[in-house]
Amino acid sequence: MSKVIPAAGGTTLQRYDQLYIGGEWLTPIDGELIESIDPATGRPWAIVPMGGTQDIDRAVAAARQAFNGPWRRMPGHERATLLRRFADLFLAAIPELAVLESRDNGGLVREHRVSLAAQAQWYQWFASLADKAQGRTIPIDDSVHAFTSRMPVGVVGAVVPWNAPLLATCLKIGAALAAGCTVVVKPAEQTPVTALELARLMHKAGIPPGVFNVVPGYGRTAGAHLVKHPDVNKISFTGEGSTAKQMLRDGADNLKRFTFELGGKAPHIIFADADIDNAINAATASAWRLCGQSCALGSRVLVERPIYEHVVDAFRARAKCVRVGMPFDDTNHMGPQAHEAQLMKTLSYVEAGRQDGAELVAGGHRIVTRGLEEGYFVEPTVFAGVNNTMRIAREEIFGPIASLIPFDGEDEALAIANDTPYGLTAGLWTRDVGRAHRVSSRIEAGMVWVNTYSFLRWSTPYGGFKASGWGRENGIDALDPYLEDRTTVISTTGQFPNLYAT
Numbered sequence: 001m002s003k004v005i006p007a008a009g010g011t012t013l014q015r016y017d018q019l020y021i022g023g024e025w026l027t028p029i030d031g032e033l034i035e036s037i038d039p040a041t042g043r044p045w046a047i048v049p050m051g052g053t054q055d056i057d058r059a060v061a062a063a064r065q066a067f068n069g070p071w072r073r074m075p076g077h078e079r080a081t082l083l084r085r086f087a088d089l090f091l092a093a094i095p096e097l098a099v100l101e102s103r104d105n106g107g108l109v110r111e112h113r114v115s116l117a118a119q120a121q122w123y124q125w126f127a128s129l130a131d132k133a134q135g136r137t138i139p140i141d142d143s144v145h146a147f148t149s150r151m152p153v154g155v156v157g158a159v160v161p162w163n164a165p166l167l168a169t170c171l172k173i174g175a176a177l178a179a180g181c182t183v184v185v186k187p188a189e190q191t192p193v194t195a196l197e198l199a200r201l202m203h204k205a206g207i208p209p210g211v212f213n214v215v216p217g218y219g220r221t222a223g224a225h226l227v228k229h230p231d232v233n234k235i236s237f238t239g240e241g242s243t244a245k246q247m248l249r250d251g252a253d254n255l256k257r258f259t260f261e262l263g264g265k266a267p268h269i270i271f272a273d274a275d276i277d278n279a280i281n282a283a284t285a286s287a288w289r290l291c292g293q294s295c296a297l298g299s300r301v302l303v304e305r306p307i308y309e310h311v312v313d314a315f316r317a318r319a320k321c322v323r324v325g326m327p328f329d330d331t332n333h334m335g336p337q338a339h340e341a342q343l344m345k346t347l348s349y350v351e352a353g354r355q356d357g358a359e360l361v362a363g364g365h366r367i368v369t370r371g372l373e374e375g376y377f378v379e380p381t382v383f384a385g386v387n388n389t390m391r392i393a394r395e396e397i398f399g400p401i402a403s404l405i406p407f408d409g410e411d412e413a414l415a416i417a418n419d420t421p422y423g424l425t426a427g428l429w430t431r432d433v434g435r436a437h438r439v440s441s442r443i444e445a446g447m448v449w450v451n452t453y454s455f456l457r458w459s460t461p462y463g464g465f466k467a468s469g470w471g472r473e474n475g476i477d478a479l480d481p482y483l484e485d486r487t488t489v490i491s492t493t494g495q496f497p498n499l500y501a502t
C-alpha cells in the first residue's frame with residue numbers, strides 16, 4: 001500500500017494512495033490524492049488519499065456486512081485473541097509508527113515512542129474486557145425469569161483529530177472492537193497516515209474483512225457523511241466543540257449515539273504550601289509538552305499570591321531552557337505545531353494576550369533560526385498578570401502558551417478554576433491533605449490530579465464535564481459506550497389471561 005516515489009526537487013514522497021475497506025486496499029472513487037505537509041519542514045512528505053462520500057458509503061456497507069457476519073457473534077475470548085495479536089504487532093511496529101506519527105503531526109519521535117508503548121498496553125486492556133460484557137439477572141418472583149444482556153451497538157464511526165492521532169484512535173477502536181462493533185475510522189485530514197498503518201497491522205493480525213476500515217477525508221465531506229449515514233449507529237469523536245454541535249445536528253435524523261471528547265482549559269492550581277519545585281516542573285511541562293497541543297494540558301496556571309512572583313520568575317527562566325527543534329532529535333524538548341493554521345492560531349493568541357493587557361514575560365514568536373525557518377515552530381510562551389476574563393484564559397489555544405493567574409485562598413482558586421465552559425482536567429499542588437480533598441472535590445472536571453499532572457492509564461476513566469464532552473473512555477467500563485442493554489423477561493408458566501372474556 002505504501003510506496004516511495006520521487007518528487008520535484010529530488011526529495012522522495014511516501015505514497016499512501018489507497019483506502020482500507022472490507023479488508024482490501026482500494027483507490028478512492030470520488031475522493032482525491034493530496035500532498036501531506038511535514039510540519040517540521042513545511043514541505044510535502046507523503047501523497048495521501050482523501051476519500052469522498054461514496055468511499056464512506058463503501059466503508060459503511062463493508063462494516064455493516066461484517067457486523068451482520070460472524071464478528072458480533074464471535075465469543076468475546078476469540079475477539080480478545082485477535083486484539084492481543086494486533087497489540088503484539090503494534091508493539092513491534094513502534095519504531096516505524098513513531099516516525100510516521102511525527103512526520104504527520106510534528107510531535108517528538110521520543111515522546112511518540114513512549115505514548116505508543118502505552119497504547120500497546122491499552123489494546124491489551126481492551127482485549128481483556130472483550131469477554132466481560134456481562135448482563136444481570138433481575139429477581140422478581142417465580143412467575144418470570146428476567147435478565148439483561150449486552151449487545152454491541154453496531155457500526156461505529158471514529159472521527160479522530162490531528163493532535164494525538166494514534167492515541168485517540170486507540171481509545172475508540174480498542175473499546176469498540178472488544179465490544180463486538182465494527183468500525184470506520186476517519187482520521188484528520190492533516191494526519192491520515194498512521195491510521196492506514198494500523199489497517200496494515202489489523203490485516204496482518206487476522207481481523208476479519210470489514211471489521212476495521214479506514215477512510216481519510218475532509219471533515220466537511222467524508223466526516224459529515226459518516227455522521228449523517230443512516231447505517232452508522234454511533235459516532236465516537238475527539239475534537240472541537242463546534243464540530244460536535246454540528247455532528248448533533250447531522251446525526252439528529254437517525255438519533256445517532258455519540259461519545260464526545262472536546263477539549264479543555266485546565267486550571268493547574270499551585271498553593272503557597274506546595275512543594276514548589278515539583279509544582280513548577282509539572283506546570284511548565286503541562287504548559288509546553290506536545291507543543292501545547294493536548295486538551296488535557298494545564299494552560300491556566302493559578303498561583304497563590306505569596307508565591308506568584310517566584311513562579312513567574314521560574315517560568316521565565318525555564319522557558320529559556322526549552323530546546324525547540326527537529327522532532328527526530330531526541331535531545332529536543334519541543335517540536336513544531338502540527339500544521340500551519342494551528343501555528344497562526346497560536347500567534348494570534350499572543351496578540352490577543354497583549355491586547356487584553358497581559359504581560360508577555362517569555363517567548364511569543366515564531367522561530368525562524370536557520371534550519372527551522374520553514375517549519376511551524378513557536379517559542380514556549382509565558383504571560384503574567386492574566387485574569388480569567390482574558391481570551392488567553394478563556395479559549396482553547398492548543399499552543400505552548402502558559403497564562404499565569406494570581407489568586408488569594410481556596411475559594412478564589414475554585415471560583416477561577418470553575419469559571420470556564422470546559423471541565424476536562426485539573427491539577428492542584430498542596431501539602432495540606434485536607435485541602436487536597438476539599439479543593440479536588442469541588443473542581444468541575446472529569447479528571448483531577450493532586451501533586452502530579454497528566455497521569456493517564458488504560459484503567460483510569462477519562463472524559464469531561466460541561467463543554468468538554470459526553471461519556472468516558474478507558475477504565476473498567478470502557479466498553480459501555482459501545483454496548484446496548486437488552487432486558488429479556490421469560491414467563492415460567494406461559495399463562496396469559498384473556499382480558500376480553502365475556
Ligand code: NAD
Pocket residue numbers: 159160161162163186187188189217218219220222223224225227238239240241243244246247261262263264294295342345396397398
Ligand atoms: P475539528 O473538530 O474540526 O477536527 C477534528 C476531526 O473532526 C477531524 O477528523 C475533522 O476532519 C473532523 N471534522 C471536522 N468537521 C466535521 C464535520 N462537520 N463532521 C464530521 N467530522 C468533522 O478540529 P480541528 O479543526 O482539527 O482543530 C480545531 C481546534 O479544536 C484546535 O485548535 C483545538 O483547539 C481543538 N482540538 C481539540 C482536540 C481535543 O483533543 N479535544 C483535538 C484537536 C483539536
